[in-house]
Amino acid sequence: MKLTKTLLATTALTVAAGMASADGHMASEMTIVSWGGAYSNSQQQAYHNPYMEKTGVTIINDESSAEAVAKLRAMNEAGNVTWDVVDVVAADAIRLCDEGLAMEIDADEQLAPAPDGTSASDDFGDLLVSDCFIPQIVYSTTFGYRTDMVGDNPPTSVCAVFDTETYPGKRALEKRPINNMEWALLCDGVPKDEVYDVLETEEGQQQALDKLGTIKDDVIWWSAGADTPQLLADGEIVMGSTYNGRLFSVIEEQNQPVAMLWDAQVFDLDGWIIPAGLSDERKARALDYIMFATDTQRLADQAKYISYGPARMSSAPLVGQHAELGIDMAPHMPTDPENAKNTFLYNYEFWADYRDDIDAKFQAWLAQ
């Protein structure tokens, strides 16, 4: 009897609570997926904490961005999507959009305009590379080298990677064709604006692999962004590619004898998507968060904690100093004019088409 009463009371309470939240049309808890480490920390400081303070929502962090596409697909097939907002790189966002796993966003309606009234779609400009993607930062994949291992002749060009005579020692490259194929062609004499035309052909792909073949045994192939910083810090390699923010923390925060080689850095975008198939209240909450977290001031705030450039044009002038080190962040941004003399932009359309094919060839080449 007593048990029945308790059960009834609990049920009533739960129903009432459910209705209350349905009235407000927003959930009070949300799961945000990101990359972990220093990057998640910068988001926690710049976005999550102010948002939780403002709205009283609890934000749960999940560090699964590296497997986000596979996991979202599995969740979608199981009909139980537990994530509300997911941080992914642009190429993954395009694939999620293609597979119908991410929600389409109308930038002008669902994102905040710039303080001067410029619409969000103009403020983000070309960086809105997919209908489902809300860009957050511009990062770059570039090289760092050991200053104590290059003598009086520090490298100034990306082709130093292929020059094992001047710069003996191991180098670290990512275990995938993207970026490496471009650099190889560039250093094999292909003009920058023809790289993708060449890479479309069988011969061009072979040419890039042959060029990479000249240093095949001098390369440590990495698959996690933390590998190159560790290898550099241990003196295991003379130079290696990784994300510029990782190199920033090796150089400025850990004071290792490492310097940046910005030449031919490849810009890429990272940002948010909202999974398709959320309930109305969770969708409303996710959109509210996105509107808050991608406004001009918030994007500029993130640059206080990590050296990635904000994706809005209007945020750039607001980038200040590092929150703990107190150094100016602008010269450490990949988009700084001094660093961006020679850059690539990740070619999303090309790699969406050629990724499967070139990857198969690259993996086969690698294994032999």
Added chain:
Amino acid sequence: MSNGSATTGPDQITGATPDNAMRNADRADSGPMLAADGTTLKSSLNRALRRQKLRALMLIAPLLIFVLLTFIAPIADMLFRSVENQIVSDTLPRTVAALKDWDADGETLPEPATFKALYTDIFIAQERKLHTRLGSRLNYELTGVSSLFRKSGRKVEDMGEVYQDQFEDLNGYWKKGENWNALLGTPAWLEAQNAWEEDSGAAQPAFEPRPEIAAVLPQTTATFEIFADFVQNEDKDNLAKKDPWALVYSALYDDLTAGADVAAYAGPGATELQEAAAAVSGFETVDFPTAFEDIDEDWQSLDVWQTLKVYSPNFTSGYFLNSIDMQKTVDGPALRPENQRFYVMLFMRTLFMSLVITGSCILLGYPVGYILANLPAKTANLLMILVLLPFWTSLLVRTSAWKVMLQQQGVINDTLVWLGIVADDSRLALINNQTGTIIAMTHILLPFMILPLYSVMKTIPPSYVRAAKSLGATNWTAFWRVYFPQSVPGIGAGSILVFILSIGYYITPEIVGGRTGVFISNQIAYHISSSLNWGLAAALGAILLAVVLGLYWTYDKIVGIDNVKLGG
């Protein structure tokens, strides 16, 4: 046994037992023996036994259901993906049907009717946002299909608008969704639809086509039904407020040019329909093959159509062919180009390296097991903790520790250089190659070898070896002829464990294996989480499973699985 009853055979020796009594009772003419409740003793016993069996089954039921649900079912589902290919015929049903009669070996493109079917399919698919998914699927087989479908999905709407614009220019009547609803739907449905309120929570009344108009305009009605079904059930929009797709206009054009008998029709919209029927002959038409060529010239390429045709069946062997370095072509399976073959090599390497790892585990584990089994219990237990300690440390920590040890600026190389054994400029490459994988995996899997060895050796009585020696055997003969054969079941058990575990390992090779020390499981992981080619991952996994089962069967035939012991 009085009055010479029929107890014969073995019963004579055992005498009166319940069994014999039952058998006797069966034989007796006086009818079956009865239990207390009046049923025959036999059925009563059977019932009791059945209840017992059922209870036993109920006791293991949670485990059985758990294993079925969480282990067998997902694996079966994953394996099924390796042949499943319904996505093509689900997304492009009309095109697949139209391609049935097309000769893929020939040099000519499919008929214009196939392009028309493709237009209809892609139009519907892009509304349901399925075309890009199919594009990603086919891009695994032919480079460029991904963007071909994305581009076509964006532009396919323009094709139908040619007709839509002409109908709408002809008469404003065709612009409005409500007119279409009145033209094609039954009056009862129309009334219900117009009365339906979106916020009421009631289900939207499903569209019902009017038979009179369906007879006159069959294609238009069929297309409109697809449209209505999409709006009501997938988009969850109010059909009363929606204007039809451009696709419906092209269907109307087709119906009218095919000579629909509009004169016989007298329902709503009859005058507009007759006006349109008279006008269509003067309409600008769409040539679908050219229109598709304008979108992308790849639609004029035989490769694209051959791929569509080859991958149109619901089940495909394509993934399995891919995993053994072959590919599906119009002429049947063929080897891949030389520079794309590596799965077979990777399978071989996985098997070879697993064997090497198993071998080094035996070499290192056997003496340890022997010492553990022959030391006094107190010391043995202490040493046992050292064997088990790695079990309690995270796999990632252990693997990363090997990185610190083995790299060129690592502990081992530093020590060797300090001792002067190797020169500073020729440090050993112990990691990011096969050596690294073998060292780290041997260490990680060693306990799986030592534990079964130890428990088997523990049961070998020391007196056997002593007896052999007392009969004149040397130490080696006593060990090799007496002790070793008795420890073989432990080696067998340990080898099976280590070999099967290592064949499916992926995290350690990924971290320390570099380029040449990775296994096939790394490719499976890559296709699951990066390339999203789950079909190929499933096929590779299925082959790996088959290889392991095959090896297990061979092992059973040669050594005999009864000779494997995990303990005394």
